[in-house]
Amino acid sequence: MSTIALLFAGAGNSVPELTDIRSMASVPFGCRYRLIDFTLSNLVNAGISHVAILTQHNYQSLMDHLGSGKEWDLARRNGGLDILPPFFTVMGPQAGVNLFTSSLEGLLNARNYLESSSEDTVILSDCDTVNNLDVGALLRQHEETGADLTIAVYRMMVEAGNRNVEVVRSDGTGRVSDVYSGNDITSGRKDVSMRLFAVSKRVLLNLLTDVSVHRYTDIVHDLLARGAKKYDFRIYRHNGYHRMINSLAEYFDRSMELLDDNVREQLFRVPGRPVLTKVHNSVPADYKEGSLVRNSLIADGCVIEGNVENSILFRGVHVGKNTSVENCILMQDTTVENHVYMNCVITDKSVRIREGRVLSGHQTKPFYIGKNGDV
Amino acid sequence: MSKKKETVAMLLAGGQGSRLYLLTERIAKPAVSFGGKYRIIDFPLSNCVNSGIDAVGVLTQYQPLLLNEYIGNGVPWDLDRTYGGVMTLPPYQAKTKSDWYKGTANAIYQNMHFINRFDPEYVVILSGDHIYRMEYSKMIQYHKKQNAACTIAVFDVPLKEASRFGIMSTDKSGRVTKFEEKPKKPKSTKASMGVYVFSKDKLFKYLIADEADPSSENDFGKNVIPAMLKAGERMFAYGFEGYWKDVGTIQSLWEANMDLLGDAPKLKLLDPDWKIYSRNTAQPPQYIGENASVRNSIVTEGCKICGTVVNSVLSAGVEVEEGAVVRDSVLFEHVTVKKGARVYYSVIDERTTVGPRVTVGEPDGGKKGITLIGADLNIPGRVKVPSGCRLDDDALLGLTHPEGGADA
Numbered sequence: 137m138s139t140i141a142l143l144f145a146g147a148g149n150s151v152p153e154l155t156d157i158r159s160m161a162s163v164p165f166g167c168r169y170r171l172i173d174f175t176l177s178n179l180v181n182a183g184i185s186h187v188a189i190l191t192q193h194n195y196q197s198l199m200d201h202l203g204s205g206k207e208w209d210l211a212r213r214n215g216g217l218d219i220l221p222p223f224f225t226v227m228g229p230q231a232g233v234n235l236f237t238s239s240l241e242g243l244l245n246a247r248n249y250l251e252s253s254s255e256d257t258v259i260l261s262d263c264d265t266v267n268n269l270d271v272g273a274l275l276r277q278h279e280e281t282g283a284d285l286t287i288a289v290y291r292m293m294v295e296a297g298n299r300n301v302e303v304v305r306s307d308g309t310g311r312v313s314d315v316y317s318g319n320d321i322t323s324g325r326k327d328v329s330m331r332l333f334a335v336s337k338r339v340l341l342n343l344l345t346d347v348s349v350h351r352y353t354d355i356v357h358d359l360l361a362r363g364a365k366k367y368d369f370r371i372y373r374h375n376g377y378h379r380m381i382n383s384l385a386e387y388f389d390r391s392m393e394l395l396d397d398n399v400r401e402q403l404f405r406v407p408g409r410p411v412l413t414k415v416h417n418s419v420p421a422d423y424k425e426g427s428l429v430r431n432s433l434i435a436d437g438c439v440i441e442g443n444v445e446n447s448i449l450f451r452g453v454h455v456g457k458n459t460s461v462e463n464c465i466l467m468q469d470t471t472v473e474n475h476v477y478m479n480c481v482i483t484d485k486s487v488r489i490r491e492g493r494v495l496s497g498h499q500t501k502p503f504y505i506g507k508n509g510d511v
Numbered sequence: 512m513s514k515k516k517e518t519v520a521m522l523l524a525g526g527q528g529s530r531l532y533l534l535t536e537r538i539a540k541p542a543v544s545f546g547g548k549y550r551i552i553d554f555p556l557s558n559c560v561n562s563g564i565d566a567v568g569v570l571t572q573y574q575p576l577l578l579n580e581y582i583g584n585g586v587p588w589d590l591d592r593t594y595g596g597v598m599t600l601p602p603y604q605a606k607t608k609s610d611w612y613k614g615t616a617n618a619i620y621q622n623m624h625f626i627n628r629f630d631p632e633y634v635v636i637l638s639g640d641h642i643y644r645m646e647y648s649k650m651i652q653y654h655k656k657q658n659a660a661c662t663i664a665v666f667d668v669p670l671k672e673a674s675r676f677g678i679m680s681t682d683k684s685g686r687v688t689k690f691e692e693k694p695k696k697p698k699s700t701k702a703s704m705g706v707y708v709f710s711k712d713k714l715f716k717y718l719i720a721d722e723a724d725p726s727s728e729n730d731f732g733k734n735v736i737p738a739m740l741k742a743g744e745r746m747f748a749y750g751f752e753g754y755w756k757d758v759g760t761i762q763s764l765w766e767a768n769m770d771l772l773g774d775a776p777k778l779k780l781l782d783p784d785w786k787i788y789s790r791n792t793a794q795p796p797q798y799i800g801e802n803a804s805v806r807n808s809i810v811t812e813g814c815k816i817c818g819t820v821v822n823s824v825l826s827a828g829v830e831v832e833e834g835a836v837v838r839d840s841v842l843f844e845h846v847t848v849k850k851g852a853r854v855y856y857s858v859i860d861e862r863t864t865v866g867p868r869v870t871v872g873e874p875d876g877g878k879k880g881i882t883l884i885g886a887d888l889n890i891p892g893r894v895k896v897p898s899g900c901r902l903d904d905d906a907l908l909g910l911t912h913p914e915g916g917a918d919a
Contacts, residue, residue: 167796168812206586207793395798404795413793417587419780420547420811420824421797425773427806429799436548436797436812439781448796 137279139186139334140215140255141179142246143263144239145172146192146222150300150382153504154484155194160264162198163387164467164485166394167435167450170201171381173413174403175263175332180208181409182271186215186255189263190242192222201414208412220246240347240355247344250337258340261332266390267378268406269330274372278334284367285335287312287360289327290378297321300382301328302356304371312369315360327371329356330378339367377402388482388502391448391465395431418451426457442472456491463499481505514594516566516629518651520559521622523615524552524639525572530760533885533903534860539571541639542578543764544843544861546771546780547811547826549789550581551758554644555637556588556597557787562647566595566629569639570618572602572611587790600625614729620718626711634714636731638705642767642778643755644785650749651708660713660744661736663687664706666755676702677732679748687746692732701748704755707731713744754778765858765881768824768841772807780809794827802833818848826861835865838874849892856898860886867892 145161154163161172172189179187187210191198204210205217223245243260250258257278259271269288278286289304302317303326315329335343343363352358363369377399379390393399404411418437423429427440434440437452442459449455450467456474465482472478473491480497484507489495493511497503505511524541534543541552552569559567567590571578578599585597600622602611612618619626619636626634633654635647645664654662665679673694679701680689689698717735721727727734739746754777758764770777780787794813799805804819813828818835828845831837835848840857847864848854854865855872858881865871869890872882879899884890888907896902 168793400795400798410793411795415791415793417786417788417791419787420809422781423805423808423810423820425807429805430803431801432799433796434799434810437781 137257137275138255139182139184139257139259139275140250140253141184141187141259141261142243142250143172143175143187143189143261144242145189145195145198145263146239146242149193151384151387153384153482153506154387157194157484157507158197159192159194160381161189162195162201163264163381164450165266165387166391167433167448168416169411169413170198171266172198172201172263173411174266174268175261176208176210177410177412178267178269178271179259179261180210180412182275184259184271185210185212186218186253188218188220188246188249190220190222190239190246192242195219195222203414207414218249220249238353238355240353240359243355244344244348247341251341253337256337257334258337259332259334260340265330265332265378265380266403267330267374268376268403268409268411269332269374269378270409271332274332275334277370277372281310281370282368283370284339285312285333285360285363285369286372287315287333287369288330288374289371290330290374291325291327294321294323294326294328296323300380301326302331302360303327304329306371310370312360312364312371315356315364317356327373329360330374331380333360339363343367376406384482384502384504385500388465388480388499392446392463394433394448395446416451427455442474442476465502483509487511514629516564516595516631518564518566518633518635518647519626519629519631520555520564520567520635520637520647521619521626522552522555522559522567522569522637522639523618524569524578525575525612525618526638526640531764532761532901533883534761534764534858535574536885536903537574538577539573539575539639540759542581543758544826545642545758545764546768547809547824548791549787551642552578552581552639553588553787553789554642555639556582556590557785558643558645558647559635559637560588560590560788561785562645564635564647565590565592566631567597568622568625569597569599570601570612570622571599572618575599575601581790583790588788595629598625614734615731616718616721616727616735617729619714620722620729623715623718631711634709634711636707636709640757640759641705641755642758643704643751644753644778644782644787645706645751645755647706647708650706650751653749654708654710654747657685657747658745659708659747660710661739661746662708662749663736663746664704664751665701665748666704666751667700668702670697670700673697673700673702677736678702681748685747685749687740687748690732690736690740701750703732704751706751708749713739761858761881761883765841765856769822769839771809771824772822792827800833803831839876840872843886855882856880857882857884859884862886863888864890866890866894869894869896871896872898 162170210217305314421438424441428443430445432447435451441457442455444461447464452469453466454471459476462479469486470483472489477494483505487509584591590597680699756767797814800817808823810825815830817833818831822839824841826844830847832850834851837854843861845862849867851868852865853870856876877898883901885903
């Protein structure tokens with residue numbers, strides 16, 4: 137069995153503040169990562185060396201981050217990293233005018249690309265989830281059971297009508313009977329889709345033929361739910377940490393969860409499965425005399441002269457003297473001058489907070505300052 | 512694209528660095544860690560790139576594995592070039608003879624064909640055991656202006672330390688009149704930094720002559736430079752001002768690390784115009800715990816600090832557990848300091864674990880100087896490692912039954 141992965145980098149714009157200037161896949165997360173790093177590392181750690189990324193909007197920052205793919209060992213002569221540029225939709229009145237609108241349509245357009253690849257198994261995945269999924273184990277199970285499709289699921293409490301998840305229903309043997317979302321969801325502990333599945337290329341191409349004949353548009357209802365009635369679809373249950381990000385408040389909350397030892401162990405310290413990312417040439421973080429840092433994650437290149445508590449500091453952040461930064465997420469190259477007080481603030485890249493400012497948001501509604509902002 | 516390079520740099524990285532003791536037991540001196548996320552060789556390599564020199568030969572001999580791996584294809588320094596770039600040059604077997612590098616001059620002699628590939632005008636000879644930022648391009652300009660055969664970078668040292676260095680005497684124009692290797696009574700304070708610019712033809716001429724002399728030790732400082740002086744070649748001293756430190760001893764390596772700390776550090780790593788590049792891996796961000804205290808220190812990725820860290824330099828993946836104290840120390844990659852342990856005035860090599868309630872060194876530094884602890888050791892709980900000692904596997908055995916242990 138050989139595997140190619142196709143990632144949907146256009147998917148998800150649930151945090152408009154952060155995705156105004158970038159795709160969800162390249163949203164900065166956890167001091168030094170971009171969201172795509174988690175999925176990409178999971179694939180590479182499973183030995184997959186051929187990855188295609190389907191782009192849609194605002195993908196310049198993503199391409200800049202990925203480069204040749206060298207950091208993930210994907211700069212290969214055979215396989216490696218392919219970036220598929222966006223294309224116009226062929227459906228509806230917007231045909232030839234607007235970009236494609238759904239992952240499924242993107243997949244249809246990648247059909248030729250997939251057909252010409254030598255691999256017999258395809259992994260399809262979004263790349264805005266935060267987890268350290270054992271894709272290798274998923275693939276082994278996929279091969280052992282001989283399933284047509286194996287989807288990664290995560291068991292969690294869901295509320296009725298939750299619009300952010302898709303529930304995967306399966307029987308006692310792990311065989312999928314249905315995949316559904318929205319109003320069909322009743323409350324309770326359910327297996328929700330982690331938006332990653334392995335599928336045999338033959339079955340995928342058959343499904344895609346149905347899709348184009350019927351002009352289907354939805355990957356969950358039209359491909360997964362319909363396919364489960366016809367083919368042998370199975371679940372792979374992930375037991376570690378897994379999060380999706382559906383709002384700025386959730387972005388804030390998921391970031392702060394990284395301050396928990398347990399979460400970091402499950403995400404970053406799994407033996408043999410490191411989270412890889414683009415490595416920059418930053419100097420070590422510099423803690424000056426008079427600084428006080430508590431319960432925080434700090435990236436290299438930071439210079440800290442003041443107080444930092446319960447916060448996440450990205451590369452090159454400067455915290456001035458007699459300044460207090462509490463419960464904040466400060467992205468790359470944020471400068472906080474002297475005598476500033478900040479609480480529950482998210483600053484995007486290269487923000488400057490001038491001397492003496494007092495800024496505060498709340499956990500449920502963090503105060504966000506856009507890229508290059510000057511307060 | 513022209514294959515000619517005006518300048519080729521040759522970096523002598525074969526030395527053992529025996530005065531660094533345990534640190535260079537398994538790796539060459541230029542591969543020794545420095546400043547949290549660098550290795551010594553990053554400084555001359557980055558200086559080359561920042562000076563526009565993109566053909567660099569690294570001469571390796573002693574324990575080259577880690578150094579070879581570290582340099583790799585040169586990507587971190589932007590030295591992965593289609594033509595030129597960085598290349599490691601180990602000793603090799605030739606048709607008629609094979610030899611280890613007998614001395615610094617012989618090492619270059621054996622690689623004259625490498626230099627010739629680029630048909631350069633100038634050859635810069637560097638050593639891999641100094642920490643400094645230097646614009647070699649300015650020195651080459653000076654070399655050209657003086658129409659010199661050889662230009663030697665010099666650094667003004669205190670007179671009492673001058674006998675540790677190669678010392679130049681010059682006339683008013685800067686021309687070298689006398690060169691003495693480690694003189695007992697130094698006549699000048701201009702110490703050679705081990706950075707030479709040669710006009711290629713002159714260099715080759717004297718290397719060939721030196722090789723033909725059976726009594727020569729084939730060393731630049733001892734043989735080649737004196738021979739050129741004697742022959743009346745135009746040799747000039749190029750004064751360098753700025754930070755320069757020979758990190759050939761544990762004490763000086765420790766001092767150079769300490770020079771990175773403070774509000775106005777003697778050596779500032781953060782300089783957008785003169786970056787020092789290094790090969791890094793992607794490790795998780797550093798976590799500073801609820802009860803931690805980190806002051807006047809530099810810390811890098813992958814570290815987890817729950818104790819107290821003051822005046823120290825911590826490399827990637829260091830863990831300092833709750834109640835542990837690290838002061839005035841340099842900890843290399845993946846060192847773990849267990850609960851309640853105390854580390855003072857020490858250099859600890861990679862992957863060593865300092866057990867719970869162990870004391871290493873003395874809070875005031877003691878009289879015997881910096882304590883050195885080797886790599887991959889597991890120091891059992893509660894022992895006391897006296898200041899100034901060098902702890903390796905054998906010495907560790909003697910410590911497991913302490914008479915004067917910290918809590919015994």
